[in-house]
Amino acid sequence: MKKTLLWMLVCCFALQVSAQKKPSILGGSIGELKEENTEIHLPTPEYGSGLPLMEALQRRATSRSFLPEPLTLQEISNILWAANGVNRPQLGLRTAPSARNAQEIDIYVFIEKGVYLYNAEKHMLMPIVNKDFRRELSDQKFFVDVPMVLAYVANFDKMEKFSDEAKEFYSATDVGFVSQNVYLYCASAKLSTVVCGMFDKDLLKKVLTIKNGKPLLVQPVGRAAE
């Protein structure tokens, strides 16, 4: 009797372990990092680079053609700093304004190596998921070749004092400044970009395990194919 009971306990334990190991519906270990996926220190942004602002404004345009070749770490550094980096370190303020300085727009970086969160204070990429999700973000055809996609997510933990209506409204306005900064940097550096509202928001929520926030827009960036 005792032996049977012991055997049943062993079986139950084995079943539980195998259930935990079952791959998720996304086929990977979401939120679980593999050892090789570590944080990435970005080089100092090239503050003096690119076209003058008026010329960049003249060139600012949506482009949906991308070469698959990866961007350099320097280019990624410049793009992210332009997007929403810290430009007044003494005050911790950013290149993009935000309502009541909530700084609630988180930027997730989707590259071949996986998904990272941009830490503006440290100008670093923090690893989130060790899997390439770029192609799955949207079925628009230019996602097939794009080397990097930025995903803008409203982090409502940073908007505790806002009403629900204000959270929706101000995060939707604030993300526009971030996206336009990227458009202007791309125009000045002759890169290709398109901001997109059509993407899989449920997938993004699952991949990033967002509990108190809202995926707003995604923005592929790369070198133009033509």
Ligand SMILES: Cc1cc2nc3c(=O)[nH]c(=O)nc-3n(C[C@H](O)[C@H](O)[C@H](O)COP(=O)(O)O)c2cc1C
């Ligand atoms: C909020 C927003 C969402 C957009 N979503 C998409 C999209 O999902 N796919 C796409 O190809 N373009 C998208 N666009 C790009 C617009 O189509 C583009 O800005 C517009 O045609 C004007 O072109 P321009 O940016 O060159 O001035 C979006 C633009 C905005 C502002």
